[in-house]
Amino acid sequence: MDNLRKLEKLLEERNLKDILIISPENIDYFLDVRTIADSLIILRASRDEGFKLYVPILEYYRFRDSLVGKNVEVFGVSRTIKPSDTNIVEKNWNDLVREVFEKNEKVGVDISHSSPLLSTVVKIGGERIVNVSEDIDRFRMIKDEWEINSIKKAIEITGNGIYRITDNLTEEITETQLAGVFEYNVRREGVEEYAFPPLILFKPSNSYPHNLPSTNKLGDKNLVLVDVGVKYMGRCSDITRMIIWRSISSEEKRALEILEEAIDEAIDHVQPGVKASEVDMKARRIVEKYGFGEKFIHGLGHGFGVVVHEKPYIRMNSETILEPGMVFTIEPGIYVAGRYGVRIEEDVLVRKDGVEVLTRNISRVLT
Incomplete structure (x- = not known):
């Protein structure tokens, strides 16, 4: 099974409209693209909007070119550097996270895994967070x-x-x-x-x-x-x-x-x-x-x-x-x-x- 299909299945099983994957190692698992452990990175799985990946602008081209054909839309997060051949999101990471939570009563997040964005997401999401880490652990434990x-x-x-x-x-x-x-x-x-x-x-x-x-x-x-x-x-x-x-x-x-x-x-x-x-x-x-x-x-x-x-x-x-x-x-x-x-x-x-x-x-x- 394509690992992204596992995320689609998780949306259905947990009755969620959005899931934010913020752990670099989990993003590595779902996308099969190498990440860096301290990277600011978000993979959003949405029933309405599909898969969106948000990365620092310096990582934009690597992920864009690595994900050709995988139906993942890649965005570079930057308020200052804006190359003309990129999809730029002119927001900071806090605003990106807040925007998702404002649209949903509940959002799935892998909060039991390590991420440099963890404190930001927990502060903004609070009680609206549904912890999907155990679901992801189960995916990862049973090897294809x-x-x-x-x-x-x-x-x-x-x-x-x-x-x-x-x-x-x-x-x-x-x-x-x-x-x-x-x-x-x-x-x-x-x-x-x-x-x-x-x-x-x-x-x-x-x-x-x-x-x-x-x-x-x-x-x-x-x-x-x-x-x-x-x-x-x-x-x-x-x-x-x-x-x-x-x-x-x-x-x-x-x-x-x-x-x-x-x-x-x-x-x-x-x-x-x-x-x-x-x-x-x-x-x-x-x-x-x-x-x-x-x-x-x-x-x-x-x-x-x-x-x-x-x-x-x-x-x-x-x-x-x-x-x-x-x-x-x-x-x-x-x-x-x-x-x-x-x-x-x-x-x-x-x-x-x-x-x-x-x-x-x-x-x-x-x-």
Whole structure:
């Protein structure tokens, strides 16, 4: 289904005449055009007036040319710069928003998603706002087949980049240099954008779950955490693998074995109708059984698609029920602060008859 048709369906289902999409990532989802996270941008879906996109004048031509044939009318918002070949709206953003609310008793808005226009819309709309964020989250959680294919390709490219990292290990190489190795190789395979900056972490930097690469050198022996992802045709991958450089301690080896057992236990429990929190608990109990429960300090996983962190969230308090088409990570971790950290992350797809491990062809622990 064309994603804009989903917005038309939402207008009908919520009995609304107008919906304002103000989150850049949601506009990316509905239009399939890359946005910038802090952009002032509004996509208006109207029963009477169709689809209208309002962008800063400097973005007008890019969106106009990218949306040819999509029945979206593009307007540049500007009171000063007015090129003759543009559709200009000589208003400020407040007036644009106010105009829509003055015409309607209720307006749908994705107010639970991040947007630089959020405070403006909430102030003007007040009680007339109908929050449609959950409806949009549901659209985004259930992936279309083309999205699944894009994710699979992103995973393939990411896996190739991880193997190139293993090919370039030397005692003198740094975390940031290995991040560059990954970036260079995935760019060669056609990647235009990373899902997030690559995290290549040696001990003890990897004992902090979301640390950043530095100029630390690999040295004589080490345990390397590689957490990387790319975007392919607008959809993300997110994979974490561990690399043993020469040798590791028996404790570190045991931690890796525990994670593999936890992952397998969680994956075996993934199927339609299961609560996300139950999948988290399956993995968590394995880690706890071996005495590392207090070292597993984050949720088990998260969805990904347009962005690398989105619903469904696989964590202890999640009420989400798994459904076919959901794609998410399973990534237990054990972190001994100041010493070492281990995490392995698989990407999985819920199918009608169970689960497909999308990252199954990439070795979890490399040497």
